[in-house]
Amino acid sequence: MSAAPATSDNPLLQPWTAPFGAPPFAEIRPEHFAQAFEAGLAESTAGMLAVAADADEPSFQNTIEALEANGPILQRVSSVFFNLAGADTNDAIEAVERDIAPVLSRHSSEMFLNGDLFRRIATLYGQRDTLALTPEQRRVLDRYHTMFVRNGAALPEAQKARLAAISERLATLSTSFGQNVLADERAWTMTLGADDLDGLSEAQVAAAAKAAEDRGVAGYVITLARSSIEPFLQSSTRRDLRETAFRAWTARGENPGATDNRLVVAEMVALRAEYARLLGYESWAHFKLEDVMAKTPEAVRGLLHQVWTPAKARAATEQRDLQKLAAGRGDNIEIEAWDWRFYTEALRKERYDLDDAEVKPYLQLEQIIAAAFDTATRLFGVTFDERPDMPVYHPDVRAWEVRDAEGGHVGLFLGDYFARPSKHSGAWMSAFRSQERLTGDIRPIIVNVMNFSKPPEGQPALIGMDDARTLFHEFGHGLHGLLSDVTYPLISGTGVARDFVELPSQLYEHWLEQPEVLSRFAVHHETGDAMPTEMLDRLLSARRFNQGFATVEYTSSALVDLDFHLLTDTGELDAARFERDTLERIGMPRAISMRHRTPHFGHIFSGGYSAGYYSYLWSEVLDADAFDAFREAGDIFDPATARRLKDFIYSAGGRQDPHEAYRAFRGRDASPEALLKKRGLDVAELASGEV
Template sequence: MSDTLQTAATSQSAANPLLKAWQTPFETPPFAEIVPEHFLPAFEQAFADHSAEIAAITHDPATPDFPNTITALERSGKLLSKVSAVFYDLVSAHSNPALLEIDKEVSLRMARHWNPIMMNAVLFGRIALLHDNRATLGLTGEEMRLLERTYTRFHRSGAGLDEPAKARMAEINERLAHLGTAFSHHLLGDEQDWFMELGEADREGLSDSFVAAAKAAAEERGMAGKAIVTLSRSSVEPFLKSAARRDLREKAYKAFVARGDNGNDNDNNAVIVEILALREESARLLGFPTFAAYRLEDSMAKTPEAVRGLLERVWKPARARALADRDDLQALVAEDGGNFALAPWDWRYYAEKLRQAKANFDDAAIKPYLSLDHMVEAAFDCATRLFGVTFSERKDIPVWHPDVRVWEVKDSAGKHKALFYGDYFARPSKRSGAWMTSLRDQQKLDGEIAPLVINVCNFAKGADGEPSLLSPDDARTLFHEFGHGLHGMMSEVTYPSLSGTSVFTDFVELPSQLYEHWQEQPQVLRQFARHYQTGEPLPDDLLKRFLAARKFNQGFATVEFVSSALVDLEFHTQPAAASRDVRAFERQELEKIGMPAEISMRHRPQQFGHIFSGDHYASGYYSYMWSEVMDADAFGAFEEAGDIFDPPTAKRLLDDIYASGGSRDPEEAYVAFRGREPEPDALLRRRGLLETPEAA
């Protein structure tokens, strides 16, 4: 490089905040200084640095050993991890057209960067040599686990294939990266493009808090003074529950289930067809009959048959319960004077009416007691009582949007443990859903590295300074994502690849779903469920009715989930040619299982980001239910102890589940905590599905 070019490159690096040491509290990203134009040069530098590090490991003349190969791999790619974490946080939580364009380029470049690394025969040879001789290396338990996971990761990426197969695998990976990005951009596009304005006459049945949120959503889109329903789940679902106007419920419902399936520029059908064909081809290159067989081999479930067995065991009683509920709802339609057959846009509305009649409870009654701030406090307090950690808000940490809040987390000795970012409100720049991610993972490889953990949700914002009020489902979601957050924050491992949530997909939901149990405990609700205007605690009578109503409509909830999981499994076990017409395939599979016509899948294929925006949950959406078997059983340990904060049980939970990350086999970790394997019927008991009326 000439002196002039060298000087220009150095100057650019100095001006690019992504390439500098961050002079911020806890070395957090300086979001206000970062603009889209910084990312591509930063990725270029990160790719170059990482490639040089990999080359040094690959061509090290010394005999392969654990430090010069496995540990060296763990130390590589720090700049890439740093830049990627900031970039993907912004793309998902606060995107703009410039970032989305860059995302297309980055997804392709990322695939092109990783393909030659993960299929590097010389590097894999070093790893395989160590793996073959692992019993003689004197490794600790965590080192042995890391070696096994590293070997498995390279092997499953195609490192052992011949050169033509590797070349084809690289092409497939690049194309899948492009398609996954296109899928998520299409979905975001459809969600941003649609809204439904609510005039005064359209608001019958809607609570004051919903209308306030609808006004806040309109203001966010530059429509101050109006009120709108958006395609965020936190907007559509409560609207379907309470809107008296059936025509508007139908309009909102149809728009929601048609995301990505409108025959426009955002249509995802062709994307899905190509993704499935490429996944099938990649699995066959690796010696597997189907993508599901490939994917599930490296999971707790192991096989598609095991997954199907669990899902079918739950499906039968859930469907029977849903059909019985459907008949009750149809009777309620008739009582109401409705001369129509129950439709999918009616189910939530009449289920809510039925719940009010049978359980004398509706969500609107409890929402004033579930303010976002109080539920955040409750989540923190439970963590303090279980694990001794404390939370104090920090106003000096840079954030990507003014709504984001940050807390410093300290351990029981008062030592810094983590930072926790909460980004709770829906906005057009944020993709739908709720998730946990991190800007930095915990590790101890080179000193104590404390994690920077993020929870992102899409709750409706209160208008005019009013607090955000959560539905019971929203409050559960908050605890769920915070459970993932604790998995990241409480991690105590040496190696970054084993940190926090770096576990099997069908184990990663255990810490999150388990944490949900504390949200609905009477002693937690009595303390933190307080009326947002009066400060009065949740009345005992309302608390009892809420707890009694929890198992209501579980047939519906289970059917919409299990149908999605079964269709995911079928997409990835049947030949890709069978799903060339995505809509026809979906119809055929739902008919096969007897899907009630009045219920739709929780995620239709064209909006099923879990399995098509990337492959993290492909063939793996069942994971939530596999983990629920464990979480329902695991909470029983606290119930058996007679104290939901029992210290010895909490200590085992911390040591064996939350702190151990991926450093041990998940089955071994669960048995260490519980003293035995999980008891499968705990899930059916929790959902109230053990004693189910027979379907007609």
């Protein structure tokens, strides 16, 4: 690593003078981070120790508020660094990431395991009924006490030390896991010649040509980015190439050598199980689920089982239909996992007279962004003005200022839409700065990151319906951060229970599929003509098509996640065999693969979803029921319903228990029947056996 620059030359440690206090990306280099982290850690540690050593009796202000305001440098540096590590990384940043992950874990443990600090928080918690706290303050105090206890603050010293060591090792392993997956994704490409393009649309061929150009190779390139490989699996008539691509895609993180994640998984599962035992829990799943809406593994398994049985039944019907279609085309094959998307696309065209190549010209990325913005304007009164003058971290990134109905500044929104080798796969929302009022009127800087295929220069980016849903999904998360209206950083924006955080994002997807939205923004990129009504009708009527497959690939992943984290005695865990055994036990259809196989399951091994991948389904119960509120009002933009949605969901952050927040919006709890109806699964197919 290069020598650290002098503090006076480090832009991370100087005032940021760009509009809205945005980071000075053009000035930041990887070598700035080591020194900036060092300064931030020193400031944060000093502040934390000062609170712990305060001679005054603990108060909410000198303890909780002091901790909430502590460490602004570390917060600022961390937000910039980890956003770049995900969206625009390189060897130097990855080296810093490997170095800093255990250091940050150690710093976190030093706070949570500080006995003097916990005594102050425990004293306040014991006095909470007599402190005249606001509801928001009471919630923040409760969360602090819960966080400290769940991080081992009440344990004996020897157990504290072991817990800290486990946390530090897990941070290192989590970083390695994500970097290994990215390395495999970077390393693999499939170069095609002109004779290998049968079945691909013009847009797909253009995207493959652009991928080849970006990599300096001749011909056409398919990558492991989902927006590259899934369309290829849907369209290519070359079964041999589909198999090659599919096997590479599902083998990420499982290739022998330096990037093999199987031993990483085994160690992480064992360490998590030990961590839970130290805190008195039966398993990591019991530990993680106690502090979210679900509360217990039994509740999670019950929800997953509600959809697993009808989903498998639907998938079996779908597979028979695909097999019949293949036979009718003279293809003497048994449907395999690399065939499913290809024949599904053919069957969709046959049943609904639709194919992706016909729909994509009407789904311009630019127009779908506009649709997401317009929906937010109609629901919440916010507007979006593009700001090309803003500093951004990559030329592909765009920035918009967000304003409220009165023209006041709400925040800054960044959109980073195209795949590139420096970006991790997937799609996500993050914050360069979160909203809060404790230290001033702090407005958020929110980013959406996606991995759509970039078109050749001068051509519009055309995306499929699944990609359009992804954009709306992540923008729903973005609005959760942008519309946040709380005082305390801890509960800002997406600072909510893991199985509640997907509600604002999944709910927002519903508006994309409304004719009132699509009829305005689904316009042909060449003619400007709106999508024909009959095509729109066919597109919407196909919404429940292939839902057996989609539900099986998701739910199987959630069940494998749950089973890994219910282990109490991991022994010599063979992660690949454990995955296979679990799938066999639940009766996984052979022709369907998990949506995220274990060696590249970043949600649970390098993200925050361990024992929590079910949460998308849990939130889907809420989102299906929540959108029904607008249907019942007779207007998908009903002002009164939208006002409640903003007040109790999008702007409320974590200031309420999530059950209470949902009831405040809806007037009652949600029913799972709305989910089954949304996915088109037959409630009568539910069974009573366990999975």
